[in-house]
Amino acid sequence: xxxxxxxxxxxxxxxxxxxxxxRGDPLAASATEKxxxxxxxxxxxxPKPEPKPSGPRSVERKPVTFGVxxxxxxxxxxxxxxxxxTARYEGRTAAxxxxxxxxxxTAAGQNYAEEINKALKVARPAMFRGTTPRNFWSRGPSGxxxxxxxxxxx
Numbered sequence: 001x002x003x004x005x006x007x008x009x010x011x012x013x014x015x016x017x018x019x020x021x022x023r024g025d026p027l028a029a030s031a032t033e034k035x036x037x038x039x040x041x042x043x044x045x046x047p048k049p050e051p052k053p054s055g056p057r058s059v060e061r062k063p064v065t066f067g068v069x070x071x072x073x074x075x076x077x078x079x080x081x082x083x084x085x086t087a088r089y090e091g092r093t094a095a096x097x098x099x100x101x102x103x104x105x106t107a108a109g110q111n112y113a114e115e116i117n118k119a120l121k122v123a124r125p126a127m128f129r130g131t132t133p134r135n136f137w138s139r140g141p142s143g144x145x146x147x148x149x150x151x152x153x154x
Contacts, residue, residue: 003106014096014134017059017150018059018150020058020059021058021059021060021153022061023058057152057153058152059095059096059152060151060152060153063149063150064149065146065147065149066085066146066147067144067146068081068085068144068145069143070143070144071143072112072115072142075118075122078115078119078123079119079122079123082116082119082120082123083123086120086127086149089151092151092152092154093127093129093130093152094127094128094149094150094152095132095152096131096132096134096150097117097149097150098134098136098147098148099114099116099117099135099136099146099148100145100147101113101115101116101136101145102142102143102146103139103140104140104141105137106137108137108142109136109138110135111135112145113135113137116147120133
C-alpha cells in the first residue's frame with residue numbers, strides 16, 4: 001500500500017509530460033504566421049523551402065515500444081539487445097523512458113527495470129543522456145522487460 005503514493009506521483013509526471021508533448025511548437029507557429037504568403041504566380045516560378053522550427057522541442061506522443069529478455073545481471077546481453085532494438089533511432093534523443101520489469105514480486109521487477117535503464121545508457125549514451133527513466137513492475141516471469149521510449153521531436 002505504501003507504493004500507491006509513488007505510483008500516483010509517477011503517473012502524474014507521465015501525464016504532465018504527455019500533455020506537454022501534445023502541444024505544438026508556439027515559436028514555430030508564430031514564425032509561419034508572420035511569413036507572407038506568395039502569390040500564385042510567384043509560387044509556380046520558385047517554391048520556397050519550409051522554415052526550420054526555432055522554438056523549444058516537444059515530446060512525440062507515440063512511444064517506441066519493444067521488449068528485452070535477458071537474465072538478471074547479464075548486462076552484456078541487455079546492452080546487445082538494446083543496441084539492436086534502438087539502432088534505427090540513432091541520432092535522436094529520448095525525453096523519457098518507462099520500463100516495466102517483469103517479475104513475480106514488485107521489488108524484483110523494479111530492480112530489473114532499473115538494470116535495463118542503466119544498460120540503455122551503456123548501449124546508446126548519446127541517445128539517453130539526460131533522459132528521465134521510470135522503473136515499474138509488471139507481473140510475469142523474471143528476466144524480461146517492456147520499454148516505452150518517448151523521443152523529442154526532430
